[in-house]
Amino acid sequence: MARHRDGQDNGTSVSGNEESNRRAELVRVAGRLFRENGYEATPVRDIAAAAGMRSGSPFYHFKSKQDLLKAVMAEGLNKALQELTEAVAGKPSAIEAFRAIVRTHLAIILEPGADFVPVLLYEWRSLACDGRAEIVAIKDRYEAVWQDVLRDLKREGLIRDDSPIGRLFVFGALNWVARWYCPHGSLSIDAIADRAVEFFIGPPNRR
Amino acid sequence: MARHRDGQDNGTSVSGNEESNRRAELVRVAGRLFRENGYEATPVRDIAAAAGMRSGSPFYHFKSKQDLLKAVMAEGLNKALQELTEAVAGKPSAIEAFRAIVRTHLAIILEPGADFVPVLLYEWRSLACDGRAEIVAIKDRYEAVWQDVLRDLKREGLIRDDSPIGRLFVFGALNWVARWYCPHGSLSIDAIADRAVEFFIGPPNRR
DNA sequence: CCTACCGATCGGTAGG
DNA sequence: CCTACCGATCGGTAGG
Numbered sequence: 069m070a071r072h073r074d075g076q077d078n079g080t081s082v083s084g085n086e087e088s089n090r091r092a093e094l095v096r097v098a099g100r101l102f103r104e105n106g107y108e109a110t111p112v113r114d115i116a117a118a119a120g121m122r123s124g125s126p127f128y129h130f131k132s133k134q135d136l137l138k139a140v141m142a143e144g145l146n147k148a149l150q151e152l153t154e155a156v157a158g159k160p161s162a163i164e165a166f167r168a169i170v171r172t173h174l175a176i177i178l179e180p181g182a183d184f185v186p187v188l189l190y191e192w193r194s195l196a197c198d199g200r201a202e203i204v205a206i207k208d209r210y211e212a213v214w215q216d217v218l219r220d221l222k223r224e225g226l227i228r229d230d231s232p233i234g235r236l237f238v239f240g241a242l243n244w245v246a247r248w249y250c251p252h253g254s255l256s257i258d259a260i261a262d263r264a265v266e267f268f269i270g271p272p273n274r275r
Numbered sequence: 276m277a278r279h280r281d282g283q284d285n286g287t288s289v290s291g292n293e294e295s296n297r298r299a300e301l302v303r304v305a306g307r308l309f310r311e312n313g314y315e316a317t318p319v320r321d322i323a324a325a326a327g328m329r330s331g332s333p334f335y336h337f338k339s340k341q342d343l344l345k346a347v348m349a350e351g352l353n354k355a356l357q358e359l360t361e362a363v364a365g366k367p368s369a370i371e372a373f374r375a376i377v378r379t380h381l382a383i384i385l386e387p388g389a390d391f392v393p394v395l396l397y398e399w400r401s402l403a404c405d406g407r408a409e410i411v412a413i414k415d416r417y418e419a420v421w422q423d424v425l426r427d428l429k430r431e432g433l434i435r436d437d438s439p440i441g442r443l444f445v446f447g448a449l450n451w452v453a454r455w456y457c458p459h460g461s462l463s464i465d466a467i468a469d470r471a472v473e474f475f476i477g478p479p480n481r482r
Numbered sequence: 483c484c485t486a487c488c489g490a491t492c493g494g495t496a497g498g
Numbered sequence: 499c500c501t502a503c504c505g506a507t508c509g510g511t512a513g514g
Binding site: 297328329330331332335336 | 499500501502503
């Protein structure tokens with residue numbers, strides 16, 4: 069018999085509310101553990117324990133560990149896309165839009181508790197091929213937002229290269245911050261964002 | 276009894292030549308498998324099989340899987356440091372030195388068979404704390420070479436930011452290439468290096 | 483969602 | 499370096 073709920077449940081139904089809360093909690097703690105220890109090094113038992121369950125119970129909500137990984141990535145990326153879209157909406161200039169997406173992107177990958185996108189970035193290899201297309205589709209939309217902003221920056225002469233490769237260089241520089249950022253260090257996320265903006269388009273007096 | 280050889284053996288002795296060949300082969304195939312599948316997802320049995328051994332034999336050369344991982348990282352980084360140092364030696368200008376380290380660094384992380392440094396970059400978390408100090412010491416020297424070149428670039432007004440954070444942005448952009456580079460694609464490693472140099476310091480006619 | 487469990491796999495070892 | 503093996507762990511399931 070089918071003992072696990074469909075992975076598409078997003079918790080909007082009234083009758084499934086408590087159940088979807090448990091599911092959401094599993095996604096949350098799985099994201100944290102996958103980020104801290106990696107997918108392969110995280111036993112489902114540990115995820116269950118962190119969510120206050122017994123070892124077999126996550127399989128009531130997800131049919132496999134792979135499905136749980138996919139849920140972490142998909143839900144995190146969807147939320148990130150939404151935040152990014154809101155961040156650029158209505159910005160008066162390309163530079164303002166750029167500052168906004170840099171800040172938002174860094175917040176998405178650095179803020180405490182924001183483990184979903186880092187899992188996507190650093191555990192991609194652990195996602196089986198079957199599940200990748202769905203994630204890639206969202207990622208393409210995320211990258212399209214970046215491409216539009218970079219295109220506008222180039223039009224105003226603030227960057228030299230708005231090609232996909234230029235975007236990947238910017239992406240790399242920003243995503244790499246997750247490797248060296250220290251939450252308790254002297255550099256705040258906003259400070260790093262300012263440094264990054266300055267690094268890519270020059271100091272304010274040049275603009 | 277001690278059945279495995281010391282991890283410091285570098286194969287220079289005559290009597291241990293064949294044995295060190297087997298050891299080197301283990302490091303090589305372990306690097307490839309760790310890169311392709313990740314440390315946690317790679318059984319020692321698979322490494323043994325890829326080296327033409329039976330499942331328990333790697334433990335004759337390494338006392339643990341962790342030690343094998345450390346050997347992959349240490350040997351790869353030492354070789355990379357040597358290549359980087361040779362690449363910048365005697366370069367007539369800062370820009371030539373920059374071009375050289377960008378090319379060399381990209382070759383180190385992208386060339387087929389060059390799996391060691393990518394393992395260091397993407398499996399760092401899997402290295403137990405005990406083994407990290409040794410690797411960090413080499414990494415510091417590697418980064419010092421970069422810092423010197425960036426300092427010279429700044430002196431000539433070719434980059435704006437030669438601080439450690441600026442170096443990390445450059446590092447991130449380059450290291451991220453390992454995520455999207457396609458060995459059989461239309462962009463060669465040298466072509467990517469040229470694009471990167473141009474991205475960071477501008478087109479030739481600006482210099 | 484829990485209890486109890488299974489089959490498979492894994493790192494590592496004894497002895498040769 | 500091989501053979502043979504062990505103890506531990508893991509993803510997942512049956513039945514409730």
